[in-house]
Amino acid sequence: MHILTDVSLKHYSTMRLGGLAKALVEVSTKEELSEAIEWADKHAMPLLMLGGGSNVIFSDGFNGLVIVNRLNGYEVIAEDTKSATIKIGAGEPWDHIVKQTVQAGLSGIEKLSLIPGTAGATPVQNVGAYGAEIAEVLLELEVYDLKTHNFAILHKDDCQFSYRSSIFKSPKNRRYIITSITLRLSKRPPEPPFYDNLQYYLDKHQITTYTPQTIRDAVIAVRTSRLPDPELTPNTGSFFKNPVISVDHFNNLYQQYPTMAHWPTKDGHIKVAAGWLIEQAGLKGYQAHGMKIYEKHALVLVNDSAKSYADLATFRQEIIEKVKADFGIILEQEPELI
Ligand SMILES: Cc1cc2nc3c(=O)[nH]c(=O)nc-3n(C[C@H](O)[C@H](O)[C@H](O)COP(=O)(O)OP(=O)(O)OC[C@H]3O[C@@H](n4cnc5c(N)ncnc54)[C@H](O)[C@@H]3O)c2cc1C
Incomplete structure (x- = not known):
């Protein structure tokens, strides 16, 4: 674990603004995460968990330890004829996961294609697009509980999901650090009705076969025509x-x-x-x-x-x-x- 000091947060937010983080560490294992939390406790510093920085604005730096999530992993933990259950490391880039599940012919998150950020941040504001939300396919998630100082499993019903919100969203409730999410995805193809602008694109391009891949491609096309790529345009x-x-x-x-x-x-x-x-x-x-x-x-x-x-x-x-x-x-x- 390598703790950096006085790091510009500009490089950790897609708005490319922000002051300095007093300390910052990138963690790739649960052990490193525990160590980082212990370090912050020892130095009496507040903690901030960060994924891709695509949903935060830093006003004046952060006078504490920023932990950047790099916890990887993609594992099919159960499968039957109708569905597959997949456990995903919270630091995985979200769209890589969508791509991988779509390539495996699984449906459930294809409408969430191209949303920037990490897999572990998706439950925080119950990310959604084109009528789909992560809460619909989330089974459970693993967290580090800053109150009990233990790893724990939370089930979907524990998370109080609503429109762009969950128990993780409120800054007052920074009790949990999400370390992995488990999704159940379907082997059945996506079915209409689709959101108007998605259906418009499908009709215009005479796409009548609905697969996770055709829907992902349509979502990517619609999104790139309207939204700037944060890699190029902050x-x-x-x-x-x-x-x-x-x-x-x-x-x-x-x-x-x-x-x-x-x-x-x-x-x-x-x-x-x-x-x-x-x-x-x-x-x-x-x-x-x-x-x-x-x-x-x-x-x-x-x-x-x-x-x-x-x-x-x-x-x-x-x-x-x-x-x-x-x-x-x-x-x-x-x-x-x-
Ligand atoms: C071009 C663009 C398009 C977007 N489109 C959509 C969209 O269609 N739908 C949508 O819902 N959002 C959208 N977003 C917002 C954003 O991409 C999502 O909210 C995304 O899930 C944020 O992920 P992140 O890793 O960047 O989170 P960050 O910005 O790093 O963090 C966001 C919040 O989550 C907390 N957090 C992050 N990781 C963890 C963790 N592991 N455990 C606990 N808390 C954590 C942070 O502390 C912070 O409070 C868009 C953003 C951009 C730039």
């Missing part, structure tokens, strides 16, 4: 959550904006598309402070040449103020601010 995907507003508020706005993208929520409110609000506020393509709003997707903020978090914070505030002035809605940031 960003963290969707920057704002889709806001939820009251029916009265929505009705008032809808009279003025009948094309407003929206969905009813289970608790009687209305969710509106944050990207639509930003676009209607005339901000698509807007650039300032070294940041810009991606031309092909108004929900994505790109770091062009921002020098620090302060640049991003000023830019974010301008967007929030404009959307608030136009629609009376206050946007909230989606990636965790650390």
Whole structure:
């Protein structure tokens, strides 16, 4: 285990911003993870587990130990005629896993193709795309419990999964470090109905045979046409959550904006598309402070040449103020601010 000190977090976040981590270590085994935790305890330092850094924004560095997850592994632990159960190391790059399962003819995560980051981070915000969520195929996960200082198994029902949320998401609940996830994937091909934009792509390309591979290919094509590659263009995907507003508020706005993208929520409110609000506020393509709003997707903020978090914070505030002035809605940031 090699602990580095005063490491720039810029290289560990896909937004390519951040101050210094007081200490940082990359761990590839469970033993190294235990050692790193002991080291942080001994030095009375807070811990932060990091995967690919594609869903975090560092405001001013981290005054503690950042543990970067490199725990590998891919093992088929059970199989029958209908399904395969696979245990995956939490540090595996997520899309490598999707590719591998798709090549094995397994269905269940093909719609989650090309989501950046690690396998172990997927349960944190219950990652989802094109109508699929990791919670649907997750059986259990192995964690290091910082309260009991032991490795433990949590079952899906222990994780309180909901839309983009779980017990792991809240910073107050940083009790668990996920070390592996176990998924049950199906040997049956994916079935329609598919999300509108996916179905549109399939129809346009006359794809009528639905296999994990044809759906993965379609998802990759649709995503790459709309989202920037964080390896080339620093960003963290969707920057704002889709806001939820009251029916009265929505009705008032809808009279003025009948094309407003929206969905009813289970608790009687209305969710509106944050990207639509930003676009209607005339901000698509807007650039300032070294940041810009991606031309092909108004929900994505790109770091062009921002020098620090302060640049991003000023830019974010301008967007929030404009959307608030136009629609009376206050946007909230989606990636965790650390
Ligand atoms: C271009 C782009 C597109 C995206 N598209 C989607 C999408 O379609 N759907 C979607 O849901 N998300 C999407 N995201 C967001 C992001 O990729 C996912 O949330 C991803 O799962 C984050 O993985 P990561 O390894 O980078 O996590 P990180 O950013 O490193 O960490 C995110 C959070 O998880 C915690 N964490 C990470 N690993 C562990 C662990 N092993 N144990 C405990 N806690 C941990 C961290 O402490 C932090 O709180 C997108 C991001 C980008 C840049």
